[in-house]
Amino acid sequence: MKKICVIGLGYIGLPTSAIFARAGFEVVGVDVNEKVIHTLNEGNIHIEEPGLGEAVKEGVDAGNLRASTKPEEADVFIIAVPTPVYEDKTANTEYVAQATRDILPYLLKGNTIIVESTIPPRTIDDVVAPILRDANWDLEANELLVSHCPERVIPGKIMDELIHNTRVVGGLTPEAAKKAADVYRAVVKGDIHETVAVTAEMSKLMENTFRDVNIALANELAKVSDKLDVNAHEVINFANMHPRVNILQPGPGVGGHCIAVDPYFIIEKAKEETPLMQRAREINDSMPSFVVEQIEELTQLKMSPKIAIFGLSYKANVDDVRESPAVTIARKLQNHEKGFTITCHDPFVKQDMTDLQLESVEDALKEADVALVLADHRQFKEMDPSLFAKYMKTPVVLDTRNCIKDHEGMTLYQIGHLTGLKPIE
Ligand SMILES: NC(=O)c1ccc[n+]([C@@H]2O[C@H](COP(=O)([O-])OP(=O)(O)OC[C@H]3O[C@@H](n4cnc5c(N)ncnc54)[C@H](O)[C@@H]3O)[C@@H](O)[C@H]2O)c1
Structure with a gap:
C-alpha cells in the first residue's frame, strides 16, 4: 500500500491524514510543533472536530498513522500548512515554500506532491515549482508530479466533507493532475475534476470571493433599507423566491480565515482589475x-x-x-x-x-x-x-x-x- 507524508497537521492536514490512514495507507504526519506530535502519537488530538478523535486513535492503534517532526520518503506528499496574509493584506506563501524546501531531501523520482493550502494564483508555477527545479528536478518530464488540490471543507463537518465534496485537482502537467486525482479517488466519493494548477487555485479563491461579494451586497442592502425604511430581511426572503437568486444575509461584518482573507490573494495579483472585490471587502469591513x-x-x-x-x-x-x-x-x-x-x-x-x-x-x-x-x-x-x-x-x-x-x-x-x-x- 502507498505511503503518504502530510506536512502540517492542523484543521486540514490532520483529518486528511486520518482519512487516508483509515483507507489503509501508511501515513506519516509532520508538524513543526512538537507538542502536536507528542499528542498525536499518544492517539489524542489537539483540535476539536467531530469524528476526528476516533479516526486518529483508530489510525494510531492500527499502526497506519504516525506523527513526526521530520518528513520521510513516501509516494505522495500533501502540503497543508497555513497561508495567512501580512499586515498589508498580501499573501504569506513562505510556509508553503518552507514546506517544499523541507521535503526536498526525501523526494524520489515519480513522487506526487499535492499542495492543499489555499494559495494565490500561480503559486504552484511561481513559488513551488522553482524550488523543485532548483533542486534539479525536471518537472516537465514528470520526474515529480506537482498539483494543487484546494480544500473546501467547513469546520464541524470536515470528516464528512473530505469524503463527499467534489474536488478540483490542478496539475503542473496533465499527468500530475491525473496522478493526484488517483490519490484522492482512494478516499473521495465526490466527483474529482482535473485541470491546470492556476485554474484550481483561482476556483478556490473565487468560491470565497463570491460569498464575500454576496454578503457585501446584503450589507449594502441593509444600509439602503435603513435609509428607505424597508425591511431588508423581507426583501431578501422575497427576492430569493426567484429560482436563480440567492442573496446571503447582512450582518456585523465578515470574519474567519477564509472569506475575509481569500479575496486579497486575487486582489494582490490584479489590483486594477478587481474594483468590485476590493469594494466588497471595504463594505464588509x-x-x-x-x-x-x-x-x-x-x-x-x-x-x-x-x-x-x-x-x-x-x-x-x-x-x-x-x-x-x-x-x-x-x-x-x-x-x-x-x-x-x-x-x-x-x-x-x-x-x-x-x-x-x-x-x-x-x-x-x-x-x-x-x-x-x-x-x-x-x-x-x-x-x-x-x-x-x-x-x-x-x-x-x-x-x-x-x-x-x-x-x-x-x-x-x-x-x-x-x-x-x-x-x-
Ligand atoms: N481550516 C479550514 O477550515 C480550511 C478550509 C479550507 C482551506 N484551508 C486552508 O488550508 C491550509 C491549512 O489550514 P489549517 O486550518 O489546517 O491551518 P492550521 O494552522 O490549523 O495548521 C497548520 C499546521 O501546519 C504546521 N506547519 C507550519 N509550517 C510547517 C512546516 N514547514 N512543516 C510542518 N508543519 C508546519 C503548523 O504548526 C500547524 O500545525 C491554509 O492554507 C488554509 O487557508 C483551511
Whole structure:
C-alpha cells in the first residue's frame, strides 16, 4: 500500500491524514510543533472536530498513522500548512515554500506532491515549482508530479466533507493532475475534476470571493433599507423566491480565515482589475462601524450606558474568534469616548479574551441598556426572549444576525430592519 507524508497537521492536514490512514495507507504526519506530535502519537488530538478523535486513535492503534517532526520518503506528499496574509493584506506563501524546501531531501523520482493550502494564483508555477527545479528536478518530464488540490471543507463537518465534496485537482502537467486525482479517488466519493494548477487555485479563491461579494451586497442592502425604511430581511426572503437568486444575509461584518482573507490573494495579483472585490471587502469591513453608530444613536441620551454583547466568535456555533467582527465591535465600544460598560456572553468561546470579560447570560444582561447580538449561536436562537425584560435596565435589543425572537415588553431592532430606531430615554 502507498505511503503518504502530510506536512502540517492542523484543521486540514490532520483529518486528511486520518482519512487516508483509515483507507489503509501508511501515513506519516509532520508538524513543526512538537507538542502536536507528542499528542498525536499518544492517539489524542489537539483540535476539536467531530469524528476526528476516533479516526486518529483508530489510525494510531492500527499502526497506519504516525506523527513526526521530520518528513520521510513516501509516494505522495500533501502540503497543508497555513497561508495567512501580512499586515498589508498580501499573501504569506513562505510556509508553503518552507514546506517544499523541507521535503526536498526525501523526494524520489515519480513522487506526487499535492499542495492543499489555499494559495494565490500561480503559486504552484511561481513559488513551488522553482524550488523543485532548483533542486534539479525536471518537472516537465514528470520526474515529480506537482498539483494543487484546494480544500473546501467547513469546520464541524470536515470528516464528512473530505469524503463527499467534489474536488478540483490542478496539475503542473496533465499527468500530475491525473496522478493526484488517483490519490484522492482512494478516499473521495465526490466527483474529482482535473485541470491546470492556476485554474484550481483561482476556483478556490473565487468560491470565497463570491460569498464575500454576496454578503457585501446584503450589507449594502441593509444600509439602503435603513435609509428607505424597508425591511431588508423581507426583501431578501422575497427576492430569493426567484429560482436563480440567492442573496446571503447582512450582518456585523465578515470574519474567519477564509472569506475575509481569500479575496486579497486575487486582489494582490490584479489590483486594477478587481474594483468590485476590493469594494466588497471595504463594505464588509465597514459593518462594525455601522453597528457602533447604531449603538451611539440608541444611547445618545444616556450617561455611561451598559452594553451586553452576545456572541464574540466570527460565526455561529464555533469558538473561533480569529478576525471576528464581533471582537472588533466589542473593542470599539470598550475604548469608546462615551465610556460604555461592556459585558460579553458567548457559550462557545473558552479562551481568555484579556480585555473582554465573559459572563453568564444573567450577569451580562443585568442592568444593561442595550443587548447587542453579534453571533447567531443556536443558544441565542432558542433563548427565552423574556429574559431581556427580566434583567435589563431598558430591554432594547440590537440583533445583527436576525436570530432573536421578538417578545412583548422588549424593543427589537435588526441590522436590515432598523425602522423606528430612536434614542433610549
Ligand atoms: N481550516 C479550514 O477550515 C480550511 C478550509 C479550507 C482551506 N484551508 C486552508 O488550508 C491550509 C491549512 O489550514 P489549517 O486550518 O489546517 O491551518 P492550521 O494552522 O490549523 O495548521 C497548520 C499546521 O501546519 C504546521 N506547519 C507550519 N509550517 C510547517 C512546516 N514547514 N512543516 C510542518 N508543519 C508546519 C503548523 O504548526 C500547524 O500545525 C491554509 O492554507 C488554509 O487557508 C483551511
